[in-house]
Amino acid sequence: MMETPLTANIRPDGRLDRAGYEATGGYGALRKVLADMAPGEVTQMVKDSGLRGRGGAGFSTGMKWGFIPLDDERPTCIVANADEMEPGTFKDRILLEGDPHQMVEAMAVSGYAIQARYAFIFLREEYRPAARALERAIGEAYEAGYLGEDILGSGYHLDLQLHTSAGRYICGEETALLSALEGHRPLPRAKPPFPQQSGLWGRPTVVNNVETLCNVPHIVNHGAAWFQGLSRTEDAGTKLYGASGKVNRPGAWELPMGTTAREVVEEHAGGMRAGHRLRGMLPGGASTPFLTDEHLDLPLDFGHVAEAGSRLGTGAIVALDERTCPVGMLANLERFFARESCGWCTPCRDGLPWTERILRAIDRGEGREGDLDNLALHCRHLGPGRTFCAHAPGAVGPLESGLKHFREDFERHIRERRCPWE
Secondary structure (H helix, E strand, O other): OOOOOOOOOOOOOOOOOHHHHHHOOOOHHHHHHHHHOOHHHHHHHHHHHOOEOOOOOOOEHHHHHHOOOOOOOOOEEEEEEEOOOOOOOOHHHHHHHHOHHHHHHHHHHHHHHOOEEEEEEEEOOOOHHHHHHHHHHHHHHHHHOOOEOOHHHOOOOEEEEEEEOOOOHHHHOHHHHHHHHOOOOOOOOOOOOOOOOOOHHHOOEEEEEHHHHHOHHHHHHHOHHHHHHOOOOOOOOEEEEEEEOOEOOOEEEEEEOOOEHHHHHHHHOOOEOOOOOEEEEEEOEOOOOOEEHHHOOOEOOHHHHHHOOOOOOOOEEEEEEOOOOHHHHHHHHHHHHHHHOOOOOHHHHHHHHHHHHHHHHHHOOOOOOOHHHHHHHHHHHOOOOOOOOOHHHHHHHHHHHHHHHOHHHHHHHHHHOOOOOO
């Protein structure tokens, strides 16, 4: 059986059309669930597989689906979160551009499991090649009867639409995404109620990441035990790991869950460029706390990365080398997060720009005594439970860990009144 199910159909000579996808077994999972499985059986299979969300939170996918009330008279919705704006992350783009019919089938199978009537792919505005690929694949699926009314004569109906985002990082937060999809300003919503009870236009709604959903047809085809067997650790399946920074071959690769950071960086990314040494890394995109070169042999899964003090996030490693100023890197990150704040709550709206100004001053050699204590105070006040959503806690995760691992660099900037890397 396939060891790289998500990327098996992606090839350099062009993406598969519907006929080509069907020739590889495509839409077989949809035919199977419509003919042989009750919706609850699909949800239970996904739950038994151990599939956890690949967008960053790592919540059990089957459990999330189980919160949908199947006896509710309101039409249920399923939404794919393809608003991939996490710096350093580009895994979903590869799946959408390279195998769009896999995404369409994943939406149909997952929609059937929760008895969704409407489905949406919420796509990052800049992903224009992906938009064209998805529009074509959706059209071909409608023509073949895989979408629309009475799919394959089963009595199940599902309408799928592609929605191109106006473009904000906050749209990656599921409730802000739903607000944007409704045509409103993308502001996070208070929870409870959770989207599974009251989501899109007040209807029961499930929001899942692209990579998460793309696993579902393969689980249906091969079974929960097969999916668990793909992993090297307790967390099941494969993972699209990425690497960027001063590595020889930046990219993304589908590997067993639990692959070590060393294997990703040294084997698949070709190691650090000549004359550069890995000093630290953000293991799951820009909003995850730093790990150091001491963690290279750490299995990259949810549990091991959490025990080390960070998060798996999107599995996209951003490498920091010893020639790159960590203060400047953090100032750049905080500038991005400050600009992308939705402005709804005061700590995030005002606190993130403040941290960015302090970091910029330190980087310019204008740092003052007490600045590091001030930054640490901001990390506490912008941490989990202090803001309306997870934007600010994610933003200060790299900063708080950077103050811990690279404190001497900060102190040297202030002491010498310059950036030592200039």
